[in-house]
Amino acid sequence: xxxxxxxxxxxxxxxxxxxxxxxxxxxxxxxxxxxxxxxxxxxxxxxxxxxxxxxxxxxxxxxxxxxxxxxxxxxxxxxxxxxxxxxxxxxxxxxxxxxxxxxxxxxxxxxxxxxxxxxxxxxxxxxxxxxxxxxxxxxxxxxxxxxxxxxxxxxxxxxxxxxxxxxxxxxxxxxxxxxxxxxxxxxxxxxxxxxxxxxxxxxxxxxxxxxxxxxxxxxxxxxxxxxxxxxxxxxxxxxxxxxxxxxxxxxxxxxxxxxxxxxxxxxxxxxxxxxxxxxxxxxxxxxxxxxxxxxxxxxxxxxxxxxxxxxxxxxxxxxxxxxxxxxxxxxxxxxxxxxxxxxxxxxxxxxxxxxxxxxxxxxxxxxxxxxxxxxxxxxxxxxxxxxxxxxxxxxxxxxxxxxxxxxxxxxxxxxxxxxxxxxxxxxxxxxxxxxxxxxxxxxxxxxxxxxxxxxxxxxxxxxxxxxxxxxxxxxxxxxxxxxxxxxxxxxxxxxxxxxxxxxxxxxxxxxxxxxxxxxxxxxxxxxxxxxxxxxxxxxxxxxxxxxxxxxxxxxxxxxxxxxxxxxxxxx
Amino acid sequence: xxxxxxxxxxxxxxxxxxxxxxxxxxxxxxxxxxxxxxxxxxxxxxxxxxxxxxxxxxxxxxxxxxxxxxxxxxxxxxxxxxxxxxxxxxxxxxxxxxxxxxxxxxxxxxxxxxxxxxxxxxxxxxxxxxxxxxxxxxxxxxxxxxxxxxxxxxxxxxxxxxxxxxxxxxxxxxxxxxxxxxx
Ligand SMILES: Cc1cc2nc3c(=O)[nH]c(=O)nc-3n(C[C@H](O)[C@H](O)[C@H](O)COP(=O)(O)OP(=O)(O)OC[C@H]3O[C@@H](n4cnc5c(N)ncnc54)[C@H](O)[C@@H]3O)c2cc1C
Ligand SMILES: Cc1ncc(C[n+]2csc(CCOP(=O)(O)OP(=O)(O)O)c2C)c(N)n1
Numbered sequence: 001x002x003x004x005x006x007x008x009x010x011x012x013x014x015x016x017x018x019x020x021x022x023x024x025x026x027x028x029x030x031x032x033x034x035x036x037x038x039x040x041x042x043x044x045x046x047x048x049x050x051x052x053x054x055x056x057x058x059x060x061x062x063x064x065x066x067x068x069x070x071x072x073x074x075x076x077x078x079x080x081x082x083x084x085x086x087x088x089x090x091x092x093x094x095x096x097x098x099x100x101x102x103x104x105x106x107x108x109x110x111x112x113x114x115x116x117x118x119x120x121x122x123x124x125x126x127x128x129x130x131x132x133x134x135x136x137x138x139x140x141x142x143x144x145x146x147x148x149x150x151x152x153x154x155x156x157x158x159x160x161x162x163x164x165x166x167x168x169x170x171x172x173x174x175x176x177x178x179x180x181x182x183x184x185x186x187x188x189x190x191x192x193x194x195x196x197x198x199x200x201x202x203x204x205x206x207x208x209x210x211x212x213x214x215x216x217x218x219x220x221x222x223x224x225x226x227x228x229x230x231x232x233x234x235x236x237x238x239x240x241x242x243x244x245x246x247x248x249x250x251x252x253x254x255x256x257x258x259x260x261x262x263x264x265x266x267x268x269x270x271x272x273x274x275x276x277x278x279x280x281x282x283x284x285x286x287x288x289x290x291x292x293x294x295x296x297x298x299x300x301x302x303x304x305x306x307x308x309x310x311x312x313x314x315x316x317x318x319x320x321x322x323x324x325x326x327x328x329x330x331x332x333x334x335x336x337x338x339x340x341x342x343x344x345x346x347x348x349x350x351x352x353x354x355x356x357x358x359x360x361x362x363x364x365x366x367x368x369x370x371x372x373x374x375x376x377x378x379x380x381x382x383x384x385x386x387x388x389x390x391x392x393x394x395x396x397x398x399x400x401x402x403x404x405x406x407x408x409x410x411x412x413x414x415x416x417x418x419x420x421x422x423x424x425x426x427x428x429x430x431x432x433x434x435x436x437x438x439x440x441x442x443x444x445x446x447x448x449x450x451x452x453x454x455x456x457x458x459x460x461x462x463x464x465x466x467x468x469x470x471x472x473x474x475x476x477x478x479x480x481x482x483x484x485x486x487x488x489x490x491x492x493x494x495x496x497x498x499x500x501x502x503x504x505x506x507x508x509x510x511x512x513x514x515x516x517x518x519x520x521x522x523x524x525x526x527x528x529x530x531x532x533x534x535x536x537x538x539x540x541x542x543x544x545x546x547x548x549x550x551x552x553x554x555x556x557x558x559x560x561x562x563x564x565x566x567x568x569x570x571x
Numbered sequence: 572x573x574x575x576x577x578x579x580x581x582x583x584x585x586x587x588x589x590x591x592x593x594x595x596x597x598x599x600x601x602x603x604x605x606x607x608x609x610x611x612x613x614x615x616x617x618x619x620x621x622x623x624x625x626x627x628x629x630x631x632x633x634x635x636x637x638x639x640x641x642x643x644x645x646x647x648x649x650x651x652x653x654x655x656x657x658x659x660x661x662x663x664x665x666x667x668x669x670x671x672x673x674x675x676x677x678x679x680x681x682x683x684x685x686x687x688x689x690x691x692x693x694x695x696x697x698x699x700x701x702x703x704x705x706x707x708x709x710x711x712x713x714x715x716x717x718x719x720x721x722x723x724x725x726x727x728x729x730x731x732x733x734x735x736x737x738x739x740x741x742x743x744x745x746x747x748x749x750x751x752x753x754x
Binding site: 118122123126127147180181183304 | 628638
């Protein structure tokens with residue numbers, strides 16, 4: 001079969017099982033867009049900005065576990081992808097980006113719309129390629145997908161010059177497996193490592209599991225729960241580990257870290273054994289490293305050797321796939337009890353419950369309660385399967401704290417890079433990957449406006465994502481830091497916003513403003529009944545703070561707590 | 572003490588750039604980095620020397636994250652041969668400087684590889700400190716230019732880095748035959 005490079009790209013995508021891709025056309029990628037007309041099996045979503053395309057591919061990947069695909073032209077098209085690639089890189093999300101490049105003859109001559117895209121994206125991709133030779137195109141794309149989805153997943157970019165897209169050759173799909181001499185992702189632990197782990201686990205009196213994103217990537221949800229139940233070890237999770245273990249599980253404590261539950265952080269600081277399962281001790285998780293979990297031995301299981309000892313010294317580091325390693329450990333583990341330890345944690349937890357904003361009566365329309373209600377009224381209390389996609393800021397933390405999730409892959413957010421503007425496009429990608437799931441994008445008014453143009457995409461393809469704008473007329477999270485650490489000098493955080501309802505309606509998207517808590521349920525049910533996208537503008541209290549909070553660089557147990565409600569005794 | 576890593580990498584365009592970019596991004600302080608071909612067309616070899624404050628285990632683990640890096644070996648504590656090569660051009664107009672240079676060369680087993688009526692190029696190979704001392708001795712004569720290749724290193728005897736046995740970068744415990752942690 002004779003095919004052009006552009007067609008080979010699409011043939012290869014089809015064989016990787018790609019059913020949808022996201023992007024914007026342009027001169028250097030025109031041949032591939034033209035070839036799309038001959039491959040209608042792959043749906044193309046025409047976005048409004050390449051950043052949106054990259055976030056959509058990322059959201060698709062996180063919701064499905066499959067590789068998400070973004071396409072862009074050379075120069076500005078490709079550079080617009082960069083923020084999305086960096087976001088995917090930080091959170092180990094499998095994305096393949098395909099970019100057009102100027103013709104091979106003009107590469108290096110500052111040709112029109114030429115950018116050294118493999119150079120620019122080198123530090124924000126797991127790997128990248130510039131394909132000079134049409135004979136290598138098919139194999140390169142196959143390799144790109146392999147690298148994106150295996151080991152520690154991540155984004156891979158393939159830059160294809162226009163003449164390579166236009167060259168015709170006899171197409172033979174490389175059926176053989178990938179051979180990469182320098183790429184052999186780690187899998188299992190050695191016997192010695194298992195022995196040592198067992199010894200540490202048996203000795204522990206106050207163990208805590210640190211549940212990370214790696215659990216979801218390894219698909220080790222069942223193993224982690226089994227481990228926790230067998231050894232009676234409480235679990236606390238990172239922002240990206242949310243949903244890996246059902247939140248109603250009696251051993252599941254809640255989130256750790258800067259805005260984690262105070263009793264989770266106290267438990268970590270008092271633990272004598274930390275079991276880090278697929279998490280990388282981000283600085284938002286550890287606080288001051290010098291005082292982090294001083295009494296605890298640490299067992300760190302991660303597929304990436306460079307994560308072991310990177311931030312926190314591990315007494316035992318195991319480089320391997322979490323699911324495989326836990327399956328090596330489990331048959332050796334006998335049941336254990338840590339009743340005193342659990343009791344102690346419950347005591348700490350009780351104090352947190354008393355301070356919780358959800359349990360406080362207020363006449364103000366408080367964002368945390370609005371977000372809690374979105375979760376409740378979309379079936380949250382019945383263990384619903386709604387997927388929550390958040391943007392970055394205060395609302396993101398409240399989603400993490402109050403949307404209690406039972407199912408894996410129902411929480412999508414930009415954790416490592418903290419990319420404002422991620423939420424809505426990522427939700428579009430997630431919905432295209434999981435058409436049967438109910439999807440809510442909970443976004444701040446600041447971040448929403450960074451990729452607001454994707455309302456156009458939402459409308460054009462009638463993607464039934466429900467967008468909840470938590471509108472506090474501020475860059476809320478930064479306003480919080482200014483209030484706490486900069487004497488309330490609100491430099492460049494107040495926002496004069498457009499009327500989001502009118503904006504949505506201009507796109508023919510159904511929209512409504514919600515101004516008080518009593519109207520929330522009705523608005524949510526109304527939005528759910530619409531067969532298409534909906535924008536809800538929650539006009540919430542402006543001056544609000546996410547509690548608890550570990551100030552940046554402070555000790556993990558040194559948290560700013562929400563004051564006790566009136567009439568309660570401080571304990 | 573300085574640390575020395577030897578790395579086998581795929582002989583593909585851009586690999587040196589990936590390695591250099593990694594060192595810059597992770598803030599690894601590298602003393603010297605040499606690259607060259609090997610007896611295999613598809614494999615190049617790097618010798619990386621870093622200062623005492625840079626953790627060789629970290630560098631090794633991060634090198635393994637690069638798809639094109641095949642194998643890394645920390646040879647710091649191994650019996651090994653390390654060589655640097657220098658070409659030093661000196662001014663030798665007077666007859667006595669000429670004989671002075673010849674004398675110094677003899678002591679250092681250096682060779683004159685080019686001579687003009689006014690200049691000579693001295694070639695010397697050896698460990699870095701030997702070359703440093705030679706340069707000090709030639710300095711009064713009048714050095715015009717110097718070029719050095721940077722150190723290349725090879726472990727002695729049966730310890731062979733052939734790219735076949737992957738080494739685990741985990742925990743810095745090399746040579747347990749496990750797959751590497753390339754990601
Ligand atoms: C405003 C803001 C506030 C934040 N506050 C908090 C907070 O309070 N608490 C908090 O937790 N986070 C917080 N974060 C997020 C934080 O920055 C990190 O993104 C997050 O802690 C990372 O979680 P992780 O280590 O589980 O996931 P990742 O960063 O995705 O790391 C996953 C790890 O798993 C490993 N892995 C992958 N696959 C496997 C496998 N198959 N087997 C074994 N290991 C594997 C990877 O190598 C990696 O080391 C905040 C972010 C923002 C933007
Ligand atoms: C692209 C980008 N720019 C700047 C920041 C810094 N930043 C972090 S949170 C935040 C405020 C977010 O405000 P908003 O989107 O309104 O959400 P809120 O905190 O009010 O819920 C800012 C500016 C960022 N994370 N990303």
